[in-house]
Structures are given as structure tokens and as C-alpha cells.
Amino acid sequence: MSRHSVSTEVNGRLYEREVDARLLLSDFLRHELGLTGTHVGCEHGVCGACTVLLDGEPVRSCLIFAVQADGRKLATVEGLASSPDELHPLQQAFRDAHGLQCGFCTAGILMTMVPFLEENPAPTETQVREALSGNLCRCTGYQHIVDAVLLAAERRA
């Protein structure tokens, strides 16, 4: 199995590592870089828990190899809040609207909905539900997640 060097910027910080070709980006973030905020649910692209931003676009980190991130920029949930005592506005809205229970799905949902709100600053409820369709949550029944996203949009307006 071939090994490769990877140099990638995650949340503005540069990391360099040697990895096996088969190492998934999700495992690279969690095990090599210690960024365990990105969760792993299904490892076949269905649950959305592992969603991160690759050059600004949300993607499944369980369906990309770490070696493919060489020279690219990544953003994970750890980079959302601007400081340890100030949440990102979407995180704050999730907290205020009870958009999470166990929190397993939350990182993936935040990383999906942050770019969604950038593109659709004033979404309808239907648009929010469609945008959430690629992320599974086993706790909330989604209603409070939808409320949280709409609350964040309202506060931005």
C-alpha cells in the first residue's frame, strides 16, 4: 500500500502528515489531527455526521481519502466559533431553539447549514427541510433543528 505526504490547512492552521493511501479523511481529522468534533456514523455517505467543508463546500469526509486533501483547505466544527466563549450564530441558535439532544449529528448539520445559509440567507421552511435531507438525526425529530436554522436566518436579517 502506498504512503503519501499530505499538507492541508484545517481551520486556518497548516498540518503536514504521512498517511496510508486508504486513510479516510474523517479518520485523518479524528485520529491524526485529534479533531474529534467531526463525527462518524455510517461510513458510506448516508448519515451526514462527518460533513466538513472542502474549499468552502460541504462534503462527506468518510467518502474522501486524506491524501486527496493535499493542498486543499478544510473547515470543521472546531473552527466555527470565533472564540472559546462566543458561539457561532448558528450554534447559538441551536442552543436557544434546542436544536440538539445527544449532539451526535450536530457537527455535520452545522457544517451543512452554515454554507446553506450563506447561499440562502432567507430560506423557507421547505428549503430548510430539503437542505437537511442529507443529515440523519435520531433524537430531535428534526423540528427543533428546523426552528434553529430559521431562528439563525431571522437573526441575520
Add this chain to the structure above:
Amino acid sequence: MKPPPFDYLAPSSLEEALDVLAEKGGEAKLLAGGQSLVPVLNFRLAQPALLVDLNRIAELDYIDVDEAGAVRIGAMTRQRALERDPRIAASAPLLAETMPLIAHPQIRNRGTIGGSLAHADPAGELPVAAVALDGEIVLRGRRGERTVAAADFFVGLMTTAMTEDEMLCELRLPATPKRTGWSFREIARRHGDYAHAGVAARMTLADDGTIARARLVYLSAGEVPLSATAATGVLDGGAPCEELFAEAASTARGEVDPSDDIHATAEFKKHLAEVLTRRALAAAWERARAAQR
């Protein structure tokens, strides 16, 4: 749920990639968006010795529309790029309508048109759209280039006319004829899921308003995208109206051959195909008439 070990190469040009394919052929797998291949690897349903990553080959990522409206799309063009491109919306509106039906934005940000066509999943929307649009697929290998009609490209369940040393390089779509309407309709359990049933309809009207040519292509209706030729036989030359669409739809119901799965019976899927056909034809007719004015 971890992929088996493999060697990895990321050529930066098409020529390089074709050399590797010519040399390694059977042992190598091409990696495009990875949205179908990586799950297959994670489940260990395939154990290729070598992955050839196409993501660094910029020359395979393009959308080209000529003056007549004919479209050429490079294999590594992301599904999301097609969804957002105004030239696709203008020149291949059926394709633009198809894109949001495929999975979720996170998947479409990576998934490519070449990967979807090469994967040849009968449940996929893109193979159906390519056939409905009379597309042609350009294949290249060290032995040369050839062009295959999309209708002949899909030969069996997840099986194509491509040989081991060939690569899918481009999808070509002829310019849309005048007075043509289109519609892609499907029913899925959730937005973005693989659909129970779905149909791409196209209809071109003659000067007198009768149907010059209709096309109906179905997903998950057999091992390959299914063209319902008996149903379009009912339509061609006819005067469009709800009764004619209903007759074509019930004919199509007899042509589709879906299978039972845990979510829906074959009988139910046939019913959906019939209902969707009526709706898709009505929508296509409406758009064809609007295009006439």
C-alpha cells in the same frame, strides 16, 4: 467499514491516466467523485490493487455549449456545477431539472457526471437523462477514441460498453430541437433518496401541433435505463391530449419491469410509473407549447 489497502496514483493529465490504464487495466479502478466507489470500498465489495484518482486532471472538467446549443460536458464535471450553470439551464433544461433529484448537495459537490454514467446504476437519474436527451458518450483508451450512443452504452446491471483500458471522457448532447418540452418526475421517500420510480419525458411538436417525437425513459425499471418504445409509439403522430397521455401511460406500465424491495412492491412501482408518466407528459406538452410561441 474501512477500505482495503491499495496503491494510489493521481495523474495530472489525461495522457498519463490513459498510460496507467493501458498498463494496469484490470487491477486499477478510476476514482472520480468517490460517492459510489468509496462506499463500495468501505464495504469491501471491491478490492482494487490501484486507485487512479482523476481529481487532479483539470482538462476533464468543462462545460461547453456551441452556438447551435449542442452541449459537451467533461467527465470530471461535478453534478453541483451542472446544477448551477446557466448555460445548462438554457440549453439542456432537462439535465438542469434532473440534478437536484440526485442525492444531497454534499454528495453533488463531489459526484461527477462521468462517475454517474460509468457506475451505470439503473436507479440513477443521470443515465436516464443521458438516454432521454439522445446523448453520446465519448470513450478514450490507448487504442483510440470512440463515441457510443447513450442508449447503447448501458448494456446490463451496472455494466457498460466500456472496456477495462477505456475511460469515459465526455458526454455530448445534441442541440434541443425547436418546440420541445421536457419533464423529469420521480417519487422518493425523502428528497434526495434513490427514487421508487421516475421518468424523463421529452416531446417535440410538429408545426400542426401533433407530436413529432416523444421519448419516455425510466429509472429502476429494469437493468438499464428503460426506453418505453410501445408507449412512445402511441404518442408519435398523435394529437396531444390527456386521453392520449393516459393511454401512453398505461402502455408504459406494461413495459417497465421494476422489482420488489423492502420499501415498495413492484406492483406499486408500476402504478407510480403510470401516474408519473401522465404528469410528465402533461408538463412536457405545456413546455413544448410555450416554446412554440
